[in-house]
Amino acid sequence: MTLVVMARQTLGEFVLDAGFTSDGGVTALFGSSGSGKTSLVRVIAGLSKPDHGRLVVDGETLFDTESGIFVPKHKRRFGYVFQESRLFPHLSVRQNLAYGRWFAPKTTQPEDFDRIVELLGIGLLLERRPGKLSGGEKQRVAIGRALLSAPRLLLMDEPLAALDDLRKAEILPYLERLRDETSTPIVYVSHSVSEVARLADKVVIMKEGRVEAVGTPSEVLSMPSADRRDAGAVLTGTVETIDIPHRLATIRLSQAQIVVPNAHAEEGRSVRVHIPERDVMVATRRPEGLSALNILDGMIAAIEPDGDGMARIHIRCGGDTVLARITALSVERLDLKLEKPVFAVIKTVALER
């Protein structure tokens, strides 16, 4: 699947002038609220028509102001998961799920109903009405409804933003399975670093209606321009062992190992870990008698003072780089310099996903 989108639109004070390309997988549109992410996704879905723009999917032009092409939303076959689930109140969950299939072209091979129901864990809800579901359940049904319409592209507009942390933690594992077990490419809009870090293959950072940066999660989310509070390293690893009594999972990175809370992990599964830089401590000697489970030995690869009393330390641990945000005072006291061997200390609790 290839997707090329470009749009320019003036909405009062706000000017959207952005575009990106995708070759499949999960593309995240990331940025603070008001950065134009939703506007751009609405253009892709055909819910709004920009002044100038172009949208090409797999070589088929769906929208082009130059040649006057505008394929209406119901003919684009893009699934859309809205922030508020928008389930039909007059239909049961089963009927909501089946809704899109009535309109899907008969030639497409629709996703297997039972498999999607199982994947999203909504089997027990089928005969209920949307009004009787919790926020997390509604959102899972909405995701299933979009998937079952046999979309060639799934657009998810902050699907978790309206949910509390518990509900988010409930849905995120389903989204990971979705990414790994279905072939439908996804455009995922979010302002949450941890969601993007876990799910995205490619990140498009938006700011004030423009694209600010594009790259892989580990490249882009460690850039200082990302939301400063949540900036940090994104590392990829494999779940090696699961400690069921302690509800922990050990993840093997390129060399080091890291212990994270067991959030529905499965052995052998490839996962991403987002380590917020403000949650990483730096020690010059291996600490003892410390509750933190992760003490990685490494070497300082870079020190970036931000001129505001803080510094970002890049610590090379085997093949991975962990970022730490510490005060400039600590840099002085510990006499941190390039190439100096140090230990990165990370509380497992800080990695709760």
Add this chain to the structure above:
Amino acid sequence: MDWLALSDEEWTAIRLSLKVSAVAMIVSLPFGLLVAYLLARGRFWGKSILNGVVHLPLILPPVVTGFLLLILFGRRGVIGAFLNEYLGIVLSFRWTGAALACGVMGFPLMVRSIRLSIESVDRKLEEAAGTLGAGPTWVFITVTLPLILPGVIAGMILAFAKAMGEFGATITFVSNIPGETQTLSAAIYTFTQVPGGDAGAMRLTLVAIAISFAALLASEFLAYLVGKRVDIE
């Protein structure tokens, strides 16, 4: 209890009234839906004029509405002559004319009810249906229509009740011919005009009360059924 027994003529008036009201309600429904949809959603020149014309029967004296119908739909009227010549439909002094008069009088009530329910539909749901592949017509049939059903039912009952009670426009347009255009209301009026007609007027009055009550209960029951089905959060 003999005085409670309805005469054949009275039965005829009751049957005619039910027929006229039902036909008025059913025939005006598609038009009511269309006009309500235009008024709720449309953006076009002359929208306020359309709104005014639809509401006119509510404000005008019924006799005036009846007279206007006579002018327009009478045998020599602009529309009446056309219908007579090309389609062979005669409305004046026929029960069909009574249904037209009743339909016109009930139309604003039906449109208001449906329009309000269309305006309260969450358009985000229609947007969602669109992204799932439903074209505008299917969105209307599968999402909008079920959601406005309570308003549509209420509008139909209102139009039916109005038709049952309609008197002025009907009698002006199609007169008061027993067996053809003499509806329940017209029959009661006729009874009150003749000496000794009180008992007949009372019998028909009781029937009118019973029918109105039944219509009201039916609408409550339907609204309950729909409400149970449409669990709006």
